[in-house]
Amino acid sequence: MKLVIVDDEPLARDRLRRMVAEFPGYEVVAEAGNGDAAIRCVREQLADVILLDLHMPGLDGLQVARTLAELDVPPAVIFVTAHSEHALSAHNSHAAGYLLKPVRRDDLAAALARASRPSRAQVAALAGLDMADTPAYVSARTREGIERVAVGDILYFWADQKYTSVYHLSGELLIEQSLLALQQQLGSAFMRVHRKALVARRHIVGLRIDSRAGPLLSLRHCRCSIPVSRRRLAEVRALLEN
Known part of the structure; x- marks a missing residue:
């Protein structure tokens, strides 16, 4: 599974990258510090999963997620934030996971496992099928x-x-x-x-x-x-x- 890590704090990206490295089958293919770079990385790398900070200057995580949702095969989105008040908005966006900083290893593992299971829409898009x-x-x-x-x-x-x-x-x-x-x-x-x-x-x-x-x-x-x-x-x- 190809992952993109997005956070405006370099230390936060480093910590997530080290945690992801502990799980077999996942590869961090790019990192980004803002929303515009995140969208570009996902498109260039054809990422399967994005670990996405909610609170960033410029485009925030929810705006990035809405843009990525328009792709033919959008990546699974796992929101990461230090602000628990954003939880409802994140859950309403149909994300694969919502992680509160500091991220716990077990919580990250569970979120990645959920993200590894493609949605019905993704399966249909990959196979060129009509979901109906x-x-x-x-x-x-x-x-x-x-x-x-x-x-x-x-x-x-x-x-x-x-x-x-x-x-x-x-x-x-x-x-x-x-x-x-x-x-x-x-x-x-x-x-x-x-x-x-x-x-x-x-x-x-x-x-x-x-x-x-x-x-x-x-x-x-x-x-x-x-x-x-x-x-x-x-x-x-x-x-x-x-």
């Missing part, structure tokens, strides 16, 4: 009742006999829907790479050829590799090259 035609959740019957997982959190589906496993950011579920039915429901956000596998396009990060196992796909947030059938190989390569 795409379900927001996949539901499964469990011993506790009905559990549902957000489509944006799903890494891949794996079919095995009569059941399909749903592998997502928080674990695994079993459903009875076929891969074909899921592919029709979810559209181009997911790619069929094998007769048993349907993967989220946005999580595909690499392809390698194993001398024994054949083509294997690497997914973000996933330790295992997904087999790719020979007939699907050209399509996967084209996606990665583009």
Whole structure:
């Protein structure tokens, strides 16, 4: 995840940068000391998350957030401020998090975890989908009742006999829907790479050829590799090259 840190106080930026460095999977790609520079950095770096000070000279954090919200794929915004009276305005802006200075490590970790889960709008924008035609959740019957997982959190589906496993950011579920039915429901956000596998396009990060196992796909947030059938190989390569 690419992060931009925005604060008019250099010491505050330094502290946040050191804290972010403690969490794997996050990279601070730019820093800014004012709102105009923040907007420029996010656009240039295609940042996923912005840690944004609310109270700054010139454009304040709320104004920056409103401008960034107009991007095709806006970053997740985590507000950081020393002024607790701004909390209501920050929460009303649909931010991914609100942190009060001095920022606590656990609070930052929780906010980053929330920001790492893309909104439905972001998933739709990345996949070029019409949100109205795409379900927001996949539901499964469990011993506790009905559990549902957000489509944006799903890494891949794996079919095995009569059941399909749903592998997502928080674990695994079993459903009875076929891969074909899921592919029709979810559209181009997911790619069929094998007769048993349907993967989220946005999580595909690499392809390698194993001398024994054949083509294997690497997914973000996933330790295992997904087999790719020979007939699907050209399509996967084209996606990665583009």
